[in-house]
Amino acid sequence: MMNKKILGGLAALASLSCLVGCGPDKEKGELVYPDFPTTPGDKDSWEYLKDSSGNVEEWELEWYVNDSTFSWNSYGSDRVSQIIKEKTGAKIKFTCPVTDDGQKLSTLISGNKLPDIISVQCWYSQCSQLAAQNYLYPLDGLIERWAPSFVEKEQEDIWNYFTEGDGYCYGVPNFAYSTKYVNDTDKMEPNGCLMVREDWYQEALSAGYDMTTAQSFIDGCKYIRDKHSNAIPFQLDAFTNEGNESIDWLSQYFCSPYEDSEGNYLDTRLTDRYQEMLEFLNNCHKAGIIKSANYSDKAAAIRTNISRGNCFVTAVTPQDYQAAFLNAYGSGVEYVPLILRNKDNEAPVLQDISGNGYLLTMITRNCRRPDKAIKLLEYLYSEEGQRLVAFGVEGESYQWDDDEHTSLSWTDRYVRGVNGNVEDEAWINTLGLYQMTLLMNLAYINKYKPLNGRKDKDIYIDNMKRSLTPYSYNFKPTFLKHDTARSDYFTTYTKFNNIKTKWAQFIVNIIRASDWKSEYDNAVNYCNRIGWNDVQTFYKESYTNTKQILNVTWGYPKNNPSYEEPEWKGPHGDFSYWRSVTHE
Numbered sequence: 370m371m372n373k374k375i376l377g378g379l380a381a382l383a384s385l386s387c388l389v390g391c392g393p394d395k396e397k398g399e400l401v402y403p404d405f406p407t408t409p410g411d412k413d414s415w416e417y418l419k420d421s422s423g424n425v426e427e428w429e430l431e432w433y434v435n436d437s438t439f440s441w442n443s444y445g446s447d448r449v450s451q452i453i454k455e456k457t458g459a460k461i462k463f464t465c466p467v468t469d470d471g472q473k474l475s476t477l478i479s480g481n482k483l484p485d486i487i488s489v490q491c492w493y494s495q496c497s498q499l500a501a502q503n504y505l506y507p508l509d510g511l512i513e514r515w516a517p518s519f520v521e522k523e524q525e526d527i528w529n530y531f532t533e534g535d536g537y538c539y540g541v542p543n544f545a546y547s548t549k550y551v552n553d554t555d556k557m558e559p560n561g562c563l564m565v566r567e568d569w570y571q572e573a574l575s576a577g578y579d580m581t582t583a584q585s586f587i588d589g590c591k592y593i594r595d596k597h598s599n600a601i602p603f604q605l606d607a608f609t610n611e612g613n614e615s616i617d618w619l620s621q622y623f624c625s626p627y628e629d630s631e632g633n634y635l636d637t638r639l640t641d642r643y644q645e646m647l648e649f650l651n652n653c654h655k656a657g658i659i660k661s662a663n664y665s666d667k668a669a670a671i672r673t674n675i676s677r678g679n680c681f682v683t684a685v686t687p688q689d690y691q692a693a694f695l696n697a698y699g700s701g702v703e704y705v706p707l708i709l710r711n712k713d714n715e716a717p718v719l720q721d722i723s724g725n726g727y728l729l730t731m732i733t734r735n736c737r738r739p740d741k742a743i744k745l746l747e748y749l750y751s752e753e754g755q756r757l758v759a760f761g762v763e764g765e766s767y768q769w770d771d772d773e774h775t776s777l778s779w780t781d782r783y784v785r786g787v788n789g790n791v792e793d794e795a796w797i798n799t800l801g802l803y804q805m806t807l808l809m810n811l812a813y814i815n816k817y818k819p820l821n822g823r824k825d826k827d828i829y830i831d832n833m834k835r836s837l838t839p840y841s842y843n844f845k846p847t848f849l850k851h852d853t854a855r856s857d858y859f860t861t862y863t864k865f866n867n868i869k870t871k872w873a874q875f876i877v878n879i880i881r882a883s884d885w886k887s888e889y890d891n892a893v894n895y896c897n898r899i900g901w902n903d904v905q906t907f908y909k910e911s912y913t914n915t916k917q918i919l920n921v922t923w924g925y926p927k928n929n930p931s932y933e934e935p936e937w938k939g940p941h942g943d944f945s946y947w948r949s950v951t952h953e
Contacts, residue, residue: 400503400506400507400510402506402510402511402514402739403739403740405514405515405738405739405740406740407514407515408514408515408516408517408740408744409517410517410518410520412518413518413747413748413751414515414516414517414518414519414743414744414747415456415457415744415745415747415748417744418456418457418458418741418744425454425455425456425457425458426458427454427458427460428458428459428460428738428741429459429460429461429462430459430460430461430462430484430485430486430736430737430738430741430742430745431461431462431464431484431485431486432461432462432463432464432484432485432486432487432488432807433463433464433465433474433477433483433484433486433487433488434463434464434465434487434488434728434807435465435466435473435474435487435488435489435490435493435728436465436466436469436488436490436728437465437466437467437468437469439463439465439806439807440465441463441801441804441805443799443801443804444461444463444801444804445460446799447799447800447801447804448761448762448765448799448800448801449757449758449761449800449801449802449804449805450801450804450805452757452762453745453748453749453754453757453805456748457741457744457745457748458741459741459745464484474489474495478495478499478504481504481735482735483499483504483733483734483735484733484735485732485733485735485736485737485738485742486730486731486732486733486736486742486746487730487731487733488543488728488729488730488731488807489728489729489731490727490728490729491531491540491542491725491726491727491728491729492848494851494853494858494862496539496540496729496731497533497851497853498853499539499731499733500533500535500537500539500731501533501535501853501854503734504733504734505539505540505731505732505733505734506539506732506733506734506736506739507537507538507539508537508538508539508540508541508732508743509537509538510537511732511739511740511742511743512743512747514740515739515740515741515743515744516743516744516746516747518747519743519746519747519750522747522750522751522752524545524547524549524550524810525547525549526547526548526549526919527541527542527545527547527725527726528541529918530725530850530918530919531725531726531729533853534852534853534854539729539731540729540730540731541729541730541746541750541808542725542726542727542728542729542730543726543727543728543730543806543807543808543809543810544724544726544727544728544806544809544810544811545724545725545726545810545812546723546724546725546811546812547810547812549812550810550812550813550816551723551812551816554843556721556838556839556841556946557721557722557723557838557841557843558721558722558834558835558837558838558841558946559618559719559720559721559722559834559837559838559840559841560618560686560719560720560721560722561614561615561617561618561684561685561686561687561719561720562618562684562687562706562707562719562834562837563618563619563622563682563683563684563706563707563708563709564682564683564685564687564694564704564705564706564707564833565580565681565682565683565704565705565706565707566678566680566681566682566702566703566704567703567704567705568702568703569593569597569600569681570589570681570705570707572592572593572596573589573590573592573593574589576589576592578592579940580682580707580709580940581707581708581709581710581940582709582710582712582714583649583652583709583711583712586649586682586709587652587653587656587658590602590603590653590656590658590681590682591656591657591658593681594657594658594681597681599677599679600679600681601660601663601674601679601680601681602657602658602659602660602681602682603653603658603659603681603682603684604663604671604674604675604680604681604682604683604684604685605659605663605684605685606668606671606684606685606686607666607667607668607671608663608664608665608873608876608877609873610870610873610874611869611870611873612869612872612873612876613873613876614685614686615684615685616646616650616876617720618684618686618719618720619646619649619650619684619709620637620642620643620646621717621718621719621720622646622708622709622710622711622717622719623642623643623645623646623649623711623717624642624711624715624716624717624718624927625637625640625642625643625646626640626642626925626927626928627844627846627847627924627925628846628912628923628924628925628928630928632916632922632923632924632928633909633912633913634905634908634909634911634912634913636901636905636908638872639893642711644886644889645711645712647879647880647885647889648885648886650879650880651879651880651881651882651885653880654880654881659880664877664881668689671685671690671693672690672692672693673693675690675693675694675696675697676692676693676696676697677696677697677700678697678700678702682707683704687833687834691830694830694833695826695829695830698826698829699826703829704833705836705941706833706834706836706837706941706942707940707941708837708840708940708941708942715934716840716934716935716937717840718840718842718925718926718927719837719840719841719842720841720842720844720847721841721842721843721844722841723812723843723845724844724845724848725845725848728807730746730807730808732746746808749805749807749808750808750810752813754808755809755810755813755814756777756817758802758803758804758805758806758809759802759803759809759814759818760777760779760802760817760818760819761783761800761802764780765780765782766779766780766782766783766797766800766802767779767780767783767819768780776817777817777818777819778819778820778821779819779821779822782796783797783822784821784822787822787823787824787827788822788824820948831948832947832948835946835947835948836938836941836942836943836944836946836947837942838942838943838946839935839936839938839942839943839946840935840942842926843926845919845921846912846915846916846919846921846924847924848915849908849911849912849915850911850914850915850918851907851911852910852911852914855907857903857907858907860903861900861903861904861907864899864900864901864903864904865904867899867900868896868899868900868901868904871892871895871896871899872892872896875888875889875891875892875895878892879892912924
């Protein structure tokens with residue numbers, strides 16, 4: 370899944386003002402834990418939830434997920450949720466906001482009505498603020514008392530990253546890629562990229578446009594626009610008050626650095642390469658290959674455009690529109706990656722799909738049974754729990770291929786189901802796989818994911834971006850670890866959000882301007898007036914600190930002395946990176 374952008378930043382930020390003086394305010398040393406019996410560490414902690422007859426007592430908890438897209442409609446009736454309840458006794462009530470404007474989280478905080486467990490975007494400053502204002506239990510204390518077996522399951526680099534200034538860790542993230550399972554040097558597919566409709570691309574190629582340079586790209590899009598009346602030549606993602614993800618991905622195609630030659634933080638928006646990308650988009654607009662509706666379209670409209678196969682080139686995050694790409698594929702329309710290079714013909718430097726996480730799950734001081742809650746988290750975090758939520762029950766839907774447990778395969782029944790056997794297909798739908806994503810460890814799951822029995826559409830989606838793997842690099846240093854204890858943190862973060870929101874407005878103006886450079890200069894001057902220099906100074910220190918935590922010398926890949934430009938294998942990348950049906 371995926372490195373998400375900040376949702377509802379300003380609205381969410383508003384809740385910070387209520388954190389001071391609005392809830393628990395005891396010093397860490399005065400934190401009193403409930404008087405539940407401590408748990409030994411000689412076996413997995415959730416095993417101690419069983420009574421003498423081997424049964425586990427049911428208990429209830431409420432879990433707030435700060436993401437309107439989260440849903441688990443089959444919870445309680447599917448196999449995965451039943452096993453979780455059998456193992457931990459947990460009967461979970463999930464709640465989430467209707468919209469991602471931050472208001473629901475703000476209300477819960479201001480009224481001190483946080484439920485037992487919360488999952489909040491890990492880059493939101495609320496995560497640190499809630500810890501600082503004692504709304505949360507330190508996981509360290511909970512583990513020491515009631516889940517000592519959790520220690521051996523910790524992913525040390527990720528836990529260190531989320532440790533607060535007081536030395537405690539308050540939450541565990543999902544979708545984090547720990548070096549425990551994936552080395553930072555391992556090559557992975559990119560997060561976002563350009564995708565082009567293959568049959569139309571062949572038409573453009575036959576007309577002399579390979580579209581790997583800015584002008585050839587524009588000319589190829591114009592050619593398809595004029596040839597196919599239903600074509601949307603160049604589809605960008607939705608423009609919001611947070612910006613546009615297509616801008617991020619395109620800036621990487623143009624090799625916009627985020628670090629200077631000395632290894633210091635660099636705001637990519639101030640680089641020449643970023644400006645080159647803006648000029649390219651401005652030329653796209655002037656050429657009429659970005660439709661006017663794109664500037665106001667929401668994600669739903671873009672999803673429809675892709676589903677119908679109307680988009681010639683997209684610059685979206687493919688996994689966010691997976692169902693749309695699958696719908697197009699089902700109609701015979703296939704999209705493949707496209708490599709666009711800057712004016713110096715440099716290879717793109719794309720952000721890979723790894724990261725330090727999306728949602729940070731924390732146990733609040735309002736939790737009625739923190740002793741059981743930490744056991745639940747340990748189970749879900751464990752490799753056994755990971756296999757359950759992704760693959761189901763061993764012997765039923767998956768099995769080990771060898772005694773050493775090095776690889777997995779789907780069972781015959783599961784394969785029959787995915788291949789259309791009506792009875793077994795109905796059974797698969799009752800399993801509830803990939804629903805409990807809140808502690809999902811994709812680095813582990815992707816390593817062991819069975820590859821047998823896949824349909825063509827599964828192989829298509831799995832391989833969609835893999836040919837761009839040579840151009841994809843670890844961007845973890847860009848996920849800055851800020852010192853939230855600094856006295857200027859709140860004011861700096863406010864300035865950052867103000868600039869981010871204003872920049873999102875300027876971006877549209879720049880792309881549509883008659884003089885893009887003049888509009889860009891106006892944007893920079895305005896942001897300087899509202900505190901951009903202060904933000905950059907703060908972020909430079911955060912960047913240095915983040916690299917130290919990650920033990921990184923050079924953050925931007927091209928600064929690394931060992932960097933070598935990938936060998937050119939064609940406009941779609943290197944198809945040798947496609948994953949076959951069996952494990953390599």
